Amino acid sequence: MTIGFNGQVAIVTGAGRGLGRSHAELLAERGATVVVNDVVGADEVEAAINRAGGRAVASDDDISTPAGAASLVQRAAEEFGGVQILINNAGVGRFTTLDLASIDEYELVRRSGLDGTFYVTREVWPLMTAAKYGRIVVTTSGNGLLGNPASVTYAIAKAGVYGLMRAVALDGAEFGIKANALAPMASTPMSTEFVSPDMAEMLRVEFPTSLVSPIVAVLASEQCPVSGYTFDAGGGRIGITFQGTNAGFYDRDMTPESILSSWDSVVSRADFVEFASGYESLSMVAASRERALVGIGE
Numbered sequence: 001m002t003i004g005f006n007g008q009v010a011i012v013t014g015a016g017r018g019l020g021r022s023h024a025e026l027l028a029e030r031g032a033t034v035v036v037n038d039v040v041g042a043d044e045v046e047a048a049i050n051r052a053g054g055r056a057v058a059s060d061d062d063i064s065t066p067a068g069a070a071s072l073v074q075r076a077a078e079e080f081g082g083v084q085i086l087i088n089n090a091g092v093g094r095f096t097t098l099d100l101a102s103i104d105e106y107e108l109v110r111r112s113g114l115d116g117t118f119y120v121t122r123e124v125w126p127l128m129t130a131a132k133y134g135r136i137v138v139t140t141s142g143n144g145l146l147g148n149p150a151s152v153t154y155a156i157a158k159a160g161v162y163g164l165m166r167a168v169a170l171d172g173a174e175f176g177i178k179a180n181a182l183a184p185m186a187s188t189p190m191s192t193e194f195v196s197p198d199m200a201e202m203l204r205v206e207f208p209t210s211l212v213s214p215i216v217a218v219l220a221s222e223q224c225p226v227s228g229y230t231f232d233a234g235g236g237r238i239g240i241t242f243q244g245t246n247a248g249f250y251d252r253d254m255t256p257e258s259i260l261s262s263w264d265s266v267v268s269r270a271d272f273v274e275f276a277s278g279y280e281s282l283s284m285v286a287a288s289r290e291r292a293l294v295g296i297g298e
């Protein structure tokens, strides 16, 4: 089965360098018309794609503002008649502990990574719902999904886009829109200070195809098998990060002390379920009651 994007329009934010450039080049190589968005470097990537026989236009809109996001999407809609693929990749990393995290740092990281993802996704939404088709990727991080030391502002932005993706995946189902998250690992200017030279070599980003971009092409494709998933990818490995809800401890007469004395059940990972939504997870309470009633009956 071949994945191709002929006749499709893709917006890739933050595509002036790094992973965004790699995603843009792979999508273009596979036939997409790509809107290469970045506040720096978009023209160069546009030229490289067009030179290689692909089709790209550059946008230097700052997606951290509602006006910049609107201008980016309007341009794509007016010039190409629609947007089938949105790769939210733009982001800024700052890595500090809470005592050193300034409000300015927080604003910068949140505005580019989280607000920008919200603004651009919100702008493509009416186009995709009207067309009853869309593929949306957000770029999260192990920092936001799992946490890392000294990454508090970045973790907030990256956890935020995860929540956005989960909600959009649910809202998009009836419109043929699929949304998924990517947690990449790659040697780029953003990451090199945190990894050993060996690891940096393993996570090298090459153009047109980094070891992260192929999964982006899958998630952007008509064949994309899932929505609401989070993929971690880098250095040749692709997998998922997921959340489970355990059976837990059930007792209608619980007290702080009974919780502590049943701690093993509260935190046990022996028996867990993955829920598609927060509402669905409420069924865990009913299931616990059911189990308790059966227990009483015995």
Ligand SMILES: NC(=O)c1ccc[n+]([C@@H]2O[C@H](COP(=O)([O-])OP(=O)(O)OC[C@H]3O[C@@H](n4cnc5c(N)ncnc54)[C@H](O)[C@@H]3O)[C@@H](O)[C@H]2O)c1
Pocket (backbone or CB within 6 Å): 013, 014, 015, 016, 017, 018, 019, 020, 037, 038, 039, 040, 041, 061, 062, 063, 064, 065, 089, 090, 091, 092, 093, 111, 112, 113, 116, 139, 140, 141, 142, 183, 184, 185, 186, 187, 188, 189, 190, 191
């Ligand atoms: N490299 C990694 O290992 C890694 C790990 C986890 C997550 N990520 C995420 O992957 C994405 C790409 O990372 P990268 O390593 O290629 O980073 P990078 O810094 O090389 O590229 C990010 C690009 O986004 C652009 N950008 C930032 N704010 C923008 C805005 N407001 N409007 C338009 N463009 C903007 C920047 O100019 C830059 O070119 C980011 O969201 C990053 O947080 C990267």
